[in-house]
Amino acid sequence: MTGAASRHDVADAGAPQTSLTALELDLDVFSGPFDLLLALVLREEVDLLELQLADVVLGYLDHLERRGELDLEVATEFIVLVAALLELKSRLMLGPEDEQLLDIEPEQAAEELLARMLDARRYRAAAAHLRQLLAAEDGVRFREVPLPAQLRKTIVPAPEGSHDPALLGAAVGRLLTMPAAIDVRHIAVARVSIAERLAHLRDLLRRGSFSFNEAVAGVDRMTVAVTLFALLELYKRGEADWEQRECFGEIAVRALVSAPVDGEARTDVAATVRAADVAPRPEAPAHGDALDESHPPLAAAGTGGAR
């Protein structure tokens, strides 16, 4: 209460016009400002039991009406104070608990206790009976499964446009599964290497010239194609040149006779090394690798030059 009173003082200082000090009360047991009433109640000079708190509230409402405005701060404060007074008063009216217990006569207490004991005894016996019933039913079982959804009376239809989630799962599952490796064992892989055809062409070139048909006589289409690549390679390296007089006609291949000088040969070697590096090589040939490729042109050019 003192805390509430001090808060009240603060409100008093802040806004004297609207504070509770302005609340004048005219009650049966008290006439004067509300503040003074509070102080008197706390000092027990006014008996709270004789004070009609409803009249205090009515007085405050009259006061509010006269002022014609509602200050929420003050109204809240008033409610807190009156609530505290109500609690004090209700405690005074109820009196201490032990006094009340003494009001019961021993006979009455015994009767109440007896009734409760009889109740407890009654249901303890009933409990024993229930346990007997349960024991008598021992070994009797019932189906306890819930009914399957399709057998229930109401079947909630799936909302339109909805699908079984399993469908989605299956679809994603298909996407996430690696396809089986395709079996290609039945396909015969042609093993023709450019290096092999290069060596073949260089053998032929030692004669000075030959026709392309001669170089590919009796071989399959793949070998023809690879041989053509090898010929292009020879042309690029400057080892061979060719001539075709008409479309689909005979291709005459001849070795280039101009023997390169030493300096030129060296640059040629560098060039051929690079060319060999980027040359199409479907698979590594059993004999010779990229660097080996670079040497034969020199030998070929050498032989060409010797002629």
Place this chain on the structure above:
Amino acid sequence: MSSRAGEHGLRLVGEHDEQLLALARSIEALLFLSPEPLAAGELADAARAQQQDIAAALALLGEQYAPGRRGMQLRELGGGYTLASDPASEDAARRLFSRPRVATLSPAQAETLAIVAYLQPVSRPEIARIRGVGADSATASLLDRGLIEEAGTSQFGAALYRTTVQFLKLFGLRSLDELPDVARWDPSPHEQAELRERLLRAGEARSGDSPRNA
């Protein structure tokens, strides 16, 4: 003429029996499918049959399922009919399901269940008042086992409890009416008088200056 009428009558009886047998088979199927006891009215609605035919078919089924004839028995429990296993197969069932059909009740659970069964709907504070001790855990485990269920709230906002069909099934009761009158466990008037006297003496002994002595 008379022989024809006799034949006719015979055929009718045969047809009637056939219908009754068919109805009994339908009822048997319904009882097998339903996990809950089915009332005669429910059976009549489902089978589109008259109540008296249902009764006759149930009697026929009862004969077929008489104890000792089948692995199941036709039982009237919890306000309806249901198929229950023959206790003779309990040992095998226990091995199959590896646990007893229903755990026994603790004394606290049994007392709480008895109070709910006799006084339903009853609130937990009321149960506690009668037992003299709290009933929270017993109530919770009975709820868990499906023996009692909530049935609204009291005027003071406490949850009320009542027994379930499961309770009737497990305790072999057709309805709550089969529970004996709780008054049969009351002590005799003589015992009550003695008890009262003892209580009074105890009360006086405690408060030495009670009004009677003063």
